[in-house]
Structures are given as structure tokens and as C-alpha cells.
Amino acid sequence: MIYSEEHKIVLQNIMHEGALHENRGKKLISKLFGHENTTQVLNEINAKLQPLYMIIKCINCEVTGQSYWVWASTVQDKTARFHPEFSQAELALLRNVYSEIVTSSNGHVSSTWCLNLCSTLNVKLTKANAEEFLYEMVNKKWLACKNGKYYMGVRSIVELLQYFKDTYQDSLHTCSLCKEVLFYGEKCDQCNTITHIHCLKNYAMTRGGLECPNCHYPISQHDHSNLLSLGNGTNSAMDEVDIEMDEVTQPSLRRSKRKRLI
Structure with missing residues (x-):
């Protein structure tokens, strides 16, 4: 080679x-x-x-x-290490967001909860600065955001997996199909098995219908629409990236728009 x-x-x-x-x-x-x-x-x-x-x-x-x-x-660290440009307040916010995502029952946290958290941190962080920081975390793929909710980003899953395993071992789930650690997925109403949405979609295509990979219980219509929202793969690369920025507008742009309306 x-x-x-x-x-x-x-x-x-x-x-x-x-x-x-x-x-x-x-x-x-x-x-x-x-x-x-x-x-x-x-x-x-x-x-x-x-x-x-x-x-x-x-x-x-x-x-x-x-x-x-x-x-x-390839050498996973037990501690979450980030670029030194992040302040202690920003890192405190991010670790709290991680904790809420991992320990929640639905694998995400609302943007409102994140901003309200600012007043409870040991180090001061304004809501405006928190908005800017969370926007950057989505932009850099540490977090994902859709419909005003934050999810675990691809970089966090890859780069901080050992930290999550050591810190939240009892709260982590495994995808029933790919057997990888899962933070957000579809839970079966019958047996509580959890599966990545993209894994479940690929599984459904081979089975000819939506059902739990473990007990074969049918997936509800609500979950069916959730799976279809992943798209059919015909979008451009730019459109696909924009999906992960759904409902996320750069904070500075939002503030400038408000100023013009005043």
C-alpha cells in the first residue's frame, strides 16, 4: 500500500x-x-x-x-477531555447535559431545560452564552438537535464512549441489532428492547414490516412515522447535514432579528 x-x-x-x-x-x-x-x-x-x-x-x-x-x-480515556477554548462553565453545562441525556428515559433533553440549568451551575454562565455554546456543540457534532431537543452527537459517542461507560455504566443501553451502546432509539412496548432507529429501519426493509427484532411485536403507527422521518436517502449531502441543525438557528442571528423588530 x-x-x-x-x-x-x-x-x-x-x-x-x-x-x-x-x-x-x-x-x-x-x-x-x-x-x-x-x-x-x-x-x-x-x-x-x-x-x-x-x-x-x-x-x-x-x-x-x-x-x-x-x-x-483508540486509547479511550475515563475522563471527558475537550478543547481548552471551552470555559469551566461551558464544560459544566455540557457534562450536565450529557448526564441528563444518558439517565433520561427518552435519550434527549429539552433546550429549555439546558438554559434553565445555567442558574444552578457552580460557575456563572448566562443563557445567551449557553445558547452560543450549545449551537457550537451541535455544529461540531458533539450534540445533535431536533425539534428543540438535544441528543448525543456522533463525536461524543465515538470519542467519549469509555467516559460514558465508566460514569454511567448502569444507565447505558445496547441496540438489539448492532449490539453497540445506544443513547437514543425505539423501545418496544412489549419487551422493552431498545433499537437504533436506523438499525430498525434497515431491519424493517428486510422483514417487509415494522416489528420488534426481539419479540416481533408490531411497532405502533406513531413510531412508524418516526422511522419514515429518516428520509429515503435521496437528499443532497448538504440537506442531510442541515437535518441535524433542525430548529437550531445561530443565536447571534436570532438576536439581530429581534433588534430589527424593536
């Missing part, structure tokens, strides 16, 4: 994004290598990264089902 400049460009793009949307990665590889064998290229990059204890992992967003390539360490 020859590790070329083209491999370096792909790696640099993934490192820069933190989590690169798969469709964008495919287009990049097609442009650089003249083929669409992404598995081969990623395996070649990972072979080079192995001695450095780093890896490019492929993971699906639990909310949208979209695939991302995430740059991560």
Missing part, C-alpha cells in the same frame, strides 16, 4: 471537521482517487494511523441515521 498525498488530504479533511459527513467523504475520495471504494481508502489511512493509536471510525447519527467519519483515539 502506498500512502499518498491524496490519503493525507482525506485525513486532513476528517480531522478538520471532527466528523465528516459520509456523502462529502465519498465525493472527496471520488475526486482524488477516481473511484468510490471508500472502504479501501479508509482502511489504508487506518493502517497508517494504527501505530499512532488513532483511527477513523464510521458511525450513524442516532437521530437522523446519516453516516459520519469520525477521527478518534
Whole structure:
């Protein structure tokens, strides 16, 4: 295997994004290598990264089902480490958001709850600053947001999994199909089995209907519409990324709009 400049460009793009949307990665590889064998290229990059204890992992967003390539360490740490640009107040907020997501029964937390939390932190953080910070966390794929609710982002799932296992071992769930740790999914009303939405959708396509993979109990109509909301895969890469920013408008833009209305 020859590790070329083209491999370096792909790696640099993934490192820069933190989590690169798969469709964008495919287009990049097609442009650089003249083929669409992404598995081969990623395996070649990972072979080079192995001695450095780093890896490019492929993971699906639990909310949208979209695939991302995430740059991560193979040596998992028990502590959650973030870029030093984050303040202690911001990190305190994020850890509380993580705790609420992991320990909740539905795998998400409302934006209102997050902002109200600011007044209870040991370190001061204004709601305006919290809005800015949470927007950045969604933008950088540490969190996902839809309909005013925050979910676990793909980077958090990959890069902080050991931290979650050590801190919230008794609260974590496993997907009934892929057997990976799950933070948000569909729970069977009959046997309480939990499954990733994207895994359940793929399972339903092979079975010809929606049912629990464990006990085969039919999924309700409400859950059926939730699964269909993942889309049919025909959206552009940009449209797919925008789904994860649903209901998230940059706070500074919102404030400027309010000023113009006054």
C-alpha cells in the first residue's frame, strides 16, 4: 500500500471537521482517487494511523441515521477531555447535559431545560452564552438537535464512549441489532428492547414490516412515522447535514432579528 498525498488530504479533511459527513467523504475520495471504494481508502489511512493509536471510525447519527467519519483515539480515556477554548462553565453545562441525556428515559433533553440549568451551575454562565455554546456543540457534532431537543452527537459517542461507560455504566443501553451502546432509539412496548432507529429501519426493509427484532411485536403507527422521518436517502449531502441543525438557528442571528423588530 502506498500512502499518498491524496490519503493525507482525506485525513486532513476528517480531522478538520471532527466528523465528516459520509456523502462529502465519498465525493472527496471520488475526486482524488477516481473511484468510490471508500472502504479501501479508509482502511489504508487506518493502517497508517494504527501505530499512532488513532483511527477513523464510521458511525450513524442516532437521530437522523446519516453516516459520519469520525477521527478518534483508540486509547479511550475515563475522563471527558475537550478543547481548552471551552470555559469551566461551558464544560459544566455540557457534562450536565450529557448526564441528563444518558439517565433520561427518552435519550434527549429539552433546550429549555439546558438554559434553565445555567442558574444552578457552580460557575456563572448566562443563557445567551449557553445558547452560543450549545449551537457550537451541535455544529461540531458533539450534540445533535431536533425539534428543540438535544441528543448525543456522533463525536461524543465515538470519542467519549469509555467516559460514558465508566460514569454511567448502569444507565447505558445496547441496540438489539448492532449490539453497540445506544443513547437514543425505539423501545418496544412489549419487551422493552431498545433499537437504533436506523438499525430498525434497515431491519424493517428486510422483514417487509415494522416489528420488534426481539419479540416481533408490531411497532405502533406513531413510531412508524418516526422511522419514515429518516428520509429515503435521496437528499443532497448538504440537506442531510442541515437535518441535524433542525430548529437550531445561530443565536447571534436570532438576536439581530429581534433588534430589527424593536
